[in-house]
Structure formats: C-alpha cells, structure tokens
Amino acid sequence: MMIHGLGFLSLSASLVLPWALTGLVQPERVTESLVKDVRQSSTSTDREMPLPSRKLISAVSTATTYYVSGTGKDSNSGLSTSSPFKTIQRAANLTDPGDTVLIMNGEYKNIGQSGSVVTIKRSGNANAWIRYKAYPGHFPKIRHNTWSGIGLSNGVSYVEINGLEVIGDNANISLDYALSQKTNTSNPRTNGNCISIDGRNSSVHHINILNNKVHDCGGAGISVISADYVKVDSNTVFNNSWYGVYGTSGISFLKNRNYDNNQGYKMFVTNNRVYNNRMYVPWIERGIITDGNGIIVDLSKQGPNGAYKGRTLIANNISYKNGGSGIHAHESEHVDIVNNTAYLNQQSPNLKKGQIYAGYSSDVKIFNNIIYGPAGKNASTNVKNSNVTYNYNLYPNGAVIGAMGSNDIIADPQFVNPSTADFRLKATSPAINRGYYWKDLKTDYADNPRPAGGAYDIGAYENQ
Template sequence: MSISVGTPAPPSVSINSPANGATVSGTVTVSGVASDGVAISSVQLSIDGGAFSTVSGTSNWSYSLNSNSLSNSSHSLSAKVNDSAGQSATSSLVDFTVNNASTSTDCTLYASPSGSSGNSGTSPSAPKSFSAAASATQPGSVLCLLGGTYNLSSSFTPPNSGTPSSWIVYKNYDSTPVYFVYTGPANANSIFRITNGGSFPSGGPAYLEFRGLNLNGQGNSGDAFWCGGTHHLRFISNTMHDTGGSGIATRDCDYLTADHNLVYHNGYLPSSTSVPQWYGWTSGISFNSDQWFDNYSGFHNIISNNIVVGEFDSSPNHTDGNGIILDLSSGSYDPSTANTPPALIVNNVVYGNGGRCILGYIVTNFWFVNNTCFKNDLDTLESNFGS
C-alpha cells in the first residue's frame, strides 16, 4: 500500500472592492478574499506602496480606509497574505482615484489667526487658535486653516501623529492664502520642526500631510520644513522662501513625498546671528540619510513636480546650494556602505541656483526622470559643476 501526500496549495489573495479604476470618497471599505492550503496567519494591506497594515479577518477580510487622508489624485492598493508555513503572496495592484469634496466640506477642525482656544473649532465661524487646533488633532483630522498670517516666534512641532489609514492633514481652507511667518530671532530654528529629537523610526510625529501653506522665514529661520527621525510625511503645493536653510530638509526619515511645491530664495546668512554655522550648506529640497522603514522594493521617497530656484550656500563651504539633493547614507561618506531606499525625482523644474541642479551623493536606488535644469551653478565660489 502506498500513500500519496499532495502539496498544499500556495497562499493567494485578491482585492474585490474597490474595483480597479474606481473613484472613491469619504470612508471606504476595502475588502477581499484569501486562501491557503495550510493556515492563513494574517492578511495585510498597503496603500501607495507604503508599509503593510493588518486588516480585519483572513479568508474574507476588510479594512476601513479614510480617503480624506489621501490627496485627490490616483492611488493604489495591494494586499498580502501570510501563512503559518512562512509563505506569502501579494495581490495584483488595484488603482483607484480619490475625489473628495472641496476644502469647505472635508474639514474636521478649523483655525484662524484670530481664533481662540476656547472656541469649538468645529466650524469656520468658531475657529480655534492654530496651536489649540493642532493640539486637538487626532488620526483622521483635517485641520483647515482660514486665510491670513500666522506668526511663529519659534518652531512649530505637530503634537500628534496620524495612522497608516488615517493621516492628519494641515491645509488651507479655501482660496485665501495662508501665511506662516517666522518672527523669531536668527537662531536657525526651523519653521515647522517635525521631530522630537529621537532616533528613527520613532523620532517624531508621522503620517502627516501639509498642503497649500506659505512659509516665510524672513531671512532668520532655518529650514521651512525639517523632518528628523520619522516617516510618512507629505508636503504638497506649499510655498517656502527666505529661509537660511532648505525649503524641505530631512535627516534619517523615510516615506516622504514632496510634490508641486515652490521653493525659492533660501540658504542665505542673516545680517546678524550668533550661530552662522547653522545657515547655508544645504539645498532647496534635501533628503539626507534616508532610512529603510521596511523592506518594500518600490519607491519610498518621491520628489515630483516642484519648482526650485534661488538656493544659495552662504556657508564658508560653498559646496551645496543645489536645487535638489539625495545626500549620504546614514551620514556616511563611504560609498561602499551606501544603502538608501528607492527614490524617484521626476518632473521638477530647477533653475537659477548657486549649486548643481539635482545631485545624488553617496546614495543608492535613485531615479532622476524628466527634470528640467537651467542656469544653475551660479555661485562663483563653487567649482564648475554645470547646470
């Protein structure tokens, strides 16, 4: 007598809803099915190639997605099933489009320059102050800023994090411009400082989006946006100018998106400062020492559709002042140890900067695609790097 032992079927997973090509809004239930010849241990979901989050259920699974935490544009979903034998499988991508309501209806909190901490912040007629509204954020919050000037005498650090499915969004309320003006001393403080000083990946608030804001350093601030030791941040359609550093600068971060921003006239030394060493020596958009939040092989960091002009390295080094830079791997200058996650630099317009147009310096896994470079390398104290 012989006994034939069959090979267990491998795991498989698919997404049934939303359908490929669907347009969604509000809170959406993502659902699907999974199967395995052994035993399913977990099913996970990834949004836009980001980290996988565990869903509810296994063979029939679901996940609640707040699409207000995503931009009104095209996005993608993929699911992964893991079994008790250590096998896994990933679904086909499902592409979908988010089309949420206008800025006037997707807000959950409101702030204005004249707002009060005693107001509810739940309507444009009863806005909180900016700091009070920020303190009231929670995962899924959309903090809408009424037009006007918000003066910051020191760095603003977002007090709360979102989650993978429910980001926290800071955005302008309508077509009236929102200005954040740094009124502090020339001490190189960033305007928005997204870090708590800790190490990656828990070095600061995460799952945050900043959209449609104007940041003015008045020649005294450090970077407009600074990320240190954290992950999952989006900078979209902002304007950053007159800082002593970068428009967007990051160190030891991952899953960053900088899209459709205007970055101009940054990197200059104030007329008087006690810390001149903290000014200049950077680039308009600078991603330094990008870290691996996970082992996803797709793009982690994206710099796209930005305009970067007038960056200058006012430090004695005169080696930077580039439009865009991917700089170093874990702070090391040893090319043999470079290991940075995949980054895409695409469709940017970079001109009139003191240093190079776009630079990858001691990094790996980067793609520069369809960028426009014109009349860079204007700093006569720098080497002739070319445009």
Template sequence: MRCIFPSKIILVMFILIALPILLTTEGANATIYYVSTTGSDFNPGTSTQPLRTITKGVLKLSAGDTLYVASGTYTDSIDTWKVPFQNGISWSTPITVAAQPGHTVTIKPKEGNPFFWIAHSQNKYLIIKGFIIDGQNTNSHGFKFEGSAKYVRVQDCEVKNSRLSGILVTGNSSSYHEFINLNVHHNGTTRLDHGLYLSSGNNLIEKSKVHHNKGYGLHIYNGSTTAANNNILRNNTVYNNTTSGQWGCGIFLSSGSGNQAYNNLAFGNFAGLCTHYRASNSRFFNNITYENKVYGIYVGSSTTNGARVENNTVYKNGTYGIFVGDGANTTIIKNNIVHANGINFGLTNTTSSNNFDSNPSFVNAAGNDFHLQAGSPAIDKGTTISGLSADFDGKPRPKGAQFDIGAYEYQGSTSTSSTSTNSTPTTNTFPPPLISPTPGSTLTSPTVTFSGSHTSTDLEHMLSIGNTHGGSQISSSKSMGTSHSMTVSGLPASGIIYVSYWTRKSTGWFRTIHYYRMNR
C-alpha cells in the same frame, strides 16, 4: 419568576443591532470648531462663540473634526508632547487644523519653538492647511516632525523667516508625510539650514515653490538611525537657493535609496539637481534646470551608486550641464537635452545614450520656454524609458514614433507655446500667444493686464494664472467673443508665474501656456 416586558426586549434588540454600527462610524458626527482673535478660551468654540487660541482648539479635536482659524496674527506654538491631541483614523477621517476659507491667518510664535512640533506616536492623519508661518521671532524651524508621527499633510501654507530650516522631518519612524502647494522661502541663517530637510522615508513634496533659503531648497539625507528612502519630489519650482561652495543645490538627494525627483523646475541655485554622498538608485527625470551658477545636474562621489538621469532639459548653466564625479558607479544618462552650458558634459563611469547637445530649436529659450518647435532635431530621437509615460506637462510619451529628447514631448502643435486638446490637432487650430505682455518677459509690477485675441470661430476663451504649471491659484476668468483680457493684482515679487490661455472651438478646448518671471 420575573417577567420581561416586550418593550424592554425591543430596546435590548435595538441596542444590540445598533452597537456595531456605532462602533464602526467613529468620527461620522464630525464637529467644526472656531478660533478668532476676538474669542475666548472659555467659549465653546462655535462660530458665534469662538475660542481665542489654536492651542486650546486642538485639544478639543477628535477624528473627523476641523478647527477653523479666522483672520489675524496668532502667537501659538504647539508642541505635541505638551499638547497631546488626538489622531485621525484615515485620510477620509482626519483631524484638520486650517485657516478658515477666505481668511488670511499668520502664525508668528513668540517662543523658541516651531509653530507645530509633531513628535507623538499618536499624531497620525493630521492636515494643516492655509497658514502663513512666520518664524522671525523664533530660533527654530517652521515645522518639526520627529518621533513616530506619520501621515501628516501640510498644504497651502507659506513658511518663511525661520532661523533654522523651514520644515524638518527627522526621528526613528516619522514618515509618510505630504507637503503640497507650499511657498517655503527665506529660511535659515547658515548653510546647514534648508527649505525642507527630510531625514526619513516615503514622504511626498509636490507643487511647491522653494526659494531664497540659505542652504539647499529640498534636502533628503539619512538620519542617525533612519534611512531616507523612497521619497518623491515632483512638480516643484525651486530657485535662488544658494550660498557658497557646494551648498545651495535646488534639490539634493544626498543619501537614501530609491528617491525620485521629476517634473521640477530649478534655476538660479548654485546647482539645480544633485545626488551625492551615500545616495543609491536616485532618479531625475522630466526636470528643467537652467541658469544655475555652476551645475545643472550633479552626480558625485564614489559612494553614489545607480543614479538615473533621463529626459531632462539642462540649459545655460554656469560651468557644467551634467557632471558625474569620478567613482560614481553605474550612472545612466539618457535622452537629455544639454545645451549652451559652460561645458555640456563631464562624465565618468557612465552609460550615456541619446543625449543632445546641439541647438534643439526651443520655442523661446530667452523666455524660458523649452518646448520643442516643429522640426526640432530632438523629436523622435530618444530611446524608450521603461515606466516613463508622460512628459513635464503630463502629456503622453511617446507621442510620435519614438521618445523625444528632453523634458517635453512634442505634441504636434504649430503653436509657439505648450498646448493641449481633447481632439485631434490640425494646423492653425491652436490659440496664438498672448498679445500682451510678451510671453517669456520679466514682469516688474504687482498689477498686470494680460490680453489676447482669437478668430471669429472661437466660441469661448479663458485665462488662468497660477504659481504652479497649469495652475489657477492666483486668478482666472472666462469670456465670450474674439478677445479677452484680465487685470491681476497681487502678483508675487519673484519667481515664475504660469498663464494658461484657453479657447473653446467646436472640436474642443485648446490651451497655450506662457511663462513669466517676476522681478519687482
């Protein structure tokens, strides 16, 4: 009879107990790999012995791992059919390929492919973050998603100079992707090339600047075998996407069902917001669309059904404010400010109510500040919209007795700009506008000094400057005293920047948001 020693019994018991834990914590021991222009692909990929190419780096990644890329220009082009790297498990255990924090990384592929061509079914829970994608040397897209890839997030990237669309999503079931805080511009050589072109469903585009693309800014369109349903486009700034004819919509929901565009700013396009062709149940709400060449909002054709256009501000567009084409069925137009357009309304087959086309008393229309002044005839004149609980600023709606008309809900401030607080506002407690530069003005220099002042009762104040509404992606600073100034360099050449001026009193923080247009 063979004897089993107690020590062996203990070892076997330990393995049996530990095995389930090991099996359920895949990715817990995440590894960070590094790539540098001074590295070698024969290195292990540590911070002191980095790899040379991104392609080699992604082959090392497992769920939970991160690949950091150091400053420099790289020529990698990653085709996941040829480079079939692993997938993440969830958003808490993804694969991440990112610019190393604080580094500037440009990807300029020399081949005819996108930087990332994501097609394989195993490509799930992948994060691509912080790169400048320059497609000048390629004859393709910046990113291309197809096949069965799902759950890919592209974040904090600039995508420019692609010969085709900046980002293309297509394929049988490529879906559930997220595009966050992107700068997508100067892509395309024909009217069929767009900033972002999505032919699949359940995707998110948010907090992005999309501008100067040859065709549309954001385009949602059914693929040959897929339906582009239930996409969300929110909090984007979309401008100067224009060619000729009907091409050049800032945001175009041209097919699919249940797509939504809200809290977007659209200007300088051929048309601001469009839904057309085979689209059904599209919804536009809380958007601001102004100074577009022809249409502010366009709903067209007999195959467009069930569109809802609610609580938008439509100002000074070239021909029509809101146009609904003959045969577009069951369109609902409610609670919109439509003012100073060539023709404010061109509506057929439409249920229209509580819209406003007289002077709404904007805070500063010339400076593109479309908040409502105290006493505006648009305050409390809207009708309740089910499921709509916040305005363009994210402030509660309704604030008063009833919904206000337009994208902004008046919050009871006497300020000349957008304000927010964590206490009950009273007269003269909100900060005044910045002294310099004049709010709403056009800035022509990459370096600007912003300054303002407060009363002696203010405890503290702060400036934050960003590319998106209320953001601080560019710069921020804080100081004590009765005045504050900040000099900011590296401002963008075009588009809109947002300057938040905060002040802290004994009753809480208060904020004024200012808008400036860049043109240098």
C-alpha cells in the same frame, strides 16, 4: 560637494545645534567632496508608495475637522468657520487619526523663540492620515524667525501638509549680519528652515508635503533628515539657504532611514519648481560654500540604521538659477533622476560639478533630463561613481559634459521663454519624442499625460 538642508539644518551634513534643542528640529549638515497652481496629491496606504496621483485622501467618517483663522481665538471650539482657533498649534495638539485642520487666511507667527510656529507630534495611521490644508480659496501664511515654520519630529507619521505658504526671515537679515554669525550654530534667525522633517531621534515616516510655497528661510526650504516614505510634490521652493552655517539646500534628503525593507519607490521629489536657493555664508565644517542646491539626496549610504534600501524618484522638477547644482545625489544609491529641467544653476562661482549629476554614488539613473549649464562649468560629471548611468539627456551646444550617454543629444532645447522661466518646449524642439520610455512616469510637470506623441519627450514638460 556636500549638501544638506537640515531638518533643522545640516550636521556634518547634519545639523550641529545643541541637542537640548533637538525637539525644535534643527539643521543637518552637508558634505561632498570638496505659485504654481495648487494640485492635489494622494496619500498612499500601500507598502510601496505609488507615484503622486494628486487626488485628495478619502475622508474618514468619524474624523473631526478643525478650523483655524487669523481672527479666531484659541478659546473657541475650533469646530466651525464661525468659531475657529487662532493658532494652528492649538488644533495640532488635538488631532487624532483621520482629522483635518483647515487653515483660513491669516499670518501665523512663532511666539518668541519657540522651536516652530507649528510643531506636529501627533500621528495618523495608514488608513487615516492627519491633514493640514489651506481652507478652499484661502492663502494662509506661516511666517517665522525661529528654527522652523513647520516642524515634524518625535516619531510622527501619516501626516500631510497641503497648500500653505511658509516664509522665513531673510527679508530682515543683511548679508553683513549673516557673515557676522558665520560661527554661530545656535542663531535661529539665520539658520531656521521653512519645513523641517527630523527623524534622527525616532522614526518619522509617511509624510506628504504638497502644493506649498516655501521661501526666504536662512536654512533649508524643505529639509528631510533620517525619515522614510516622504513625498515632496508640487511645491514652489525659492530664496532659501542664504544665511545659515550648515550647508543647506532648497529641497534636501539627508541620511534616509529604513522604516522597512521595501526596495521599491518610497521617496518622491516630483513636480516641484525650485530656484534661487543659494549659500552666501560658508558651511561651518569646511569654511567654504558647498551647497545651496535646488534638490539633493545626500548620504543615503549612511542612514541611521544602515544604507538606505528604498528607491528615490526625482522627476518632473524644474530647477533653475540655484547657487549649487540643480539636482544631484551625493554618496547615495538607488536614485532615479528622470525628466527634469535644470537651467543655469551653479550661480555660486566656486561650484562647478554639474547641473544634474551624481558623486560618490551607485545605482543612479539620470535619464530624459534637459541639462542646461552656464558656459565653462560642467553640465554633468561622474565623480567616483559605480553603476551610474546617464542617457537620453539633452545638453545645449557648447556644454561641458563630464558624463554622456549613447543616446544623449547636444542641441538647443528651444524653450518657450527661459528669460521668464517658461521652460515649456516649442513645437520644433529636438527634445520632443527623444526620451526613454520610463514606464512609472505617466504625467509631466503640468499634469499632462506622458507620452503625448510617439515617445517620451526630454525635460519636465511633455509637448501636447
């Protein structure tokens, strides 16, 4: 199926909004055949981005820290907690490499139909990232009914978004209204994304989206279009993609761009909890429900400057009860889907291809995953792939398995309590010590070490 969570959305899997609105970052399309505790992740300055280590970026001695508060004033200096700015945008317009924007409690909203609550266009550099962070102990909310809560475009680079809550307008939209807008590609209320990274016009690279709570956007939760070196780590992403026309998903990477020729890991989707992202409005290109996936890597074979050469790691994610797949790669290559837990996805009745799978793809490894699907629907499939390997995965009894490896297991995974979304493993789980040794993955979803026993466990959690 096709999947995209557009940078604004998705058009042909890319968004089709008027190009006059491009600066507003818009959706991209989708196409296929047919709060957890805050954890810090480090910013990489290496050519090959290392796996998330969850440590803060080292401070730069000459950097400026700006403060923003819901009770502040943009006429303030913004240089202390007693003189904060009122809008995040005021600080964003001033940042230089190495600066930090600390955001205090408050609800930050868009003004009229501006493109984003916060539009980030100023870049850091490899040794001095610009960071936007929740002030310690605070829980700021970015609430919007426009194209995006946070938009990153215009060639921005070396920027980190950490510990914020971004909320769309789904609570104020009825399904009847959304269906009345099913041919309207220019309605930001129904099509807006929560966080939009859009590199279609110019190269966007080295962006970290960490520890955020992202929900209730009609379009995508976190949309990454034509970018490179992006890390999406430790976010909670839910209730997105309900009302847009572009075929979006919870977390979507579409048409990755080659910033350089590095063939190592450059894209990371790790340690996220992703659920209840679902399409209720047909994708305008095909007139049917196609996406609403938890996580998708889409059309990386069709990047803006050729097929994407870097590797993508999708690991330690928990993806459940989404409308489309839990995780999948569509028409993509060089993707490793490792140690994830997918549970009862494909809630949309017509979507049946798999909980975790690859389609029209090559050089994809699907290892060490718990793949738990609803009765009568495929847990995995192998659709027109080449060099796609499934192995060391666990399927429940009665699963419909379209692609199976020699070391796969069919058994009850013995979750602690799936009814409350507690997907830890009981001590008697057959997933324990049955996984493949994936040397690049040293921790689990809870930041516990892997392996804890004689071998890797299967799934997002390592039994301790």
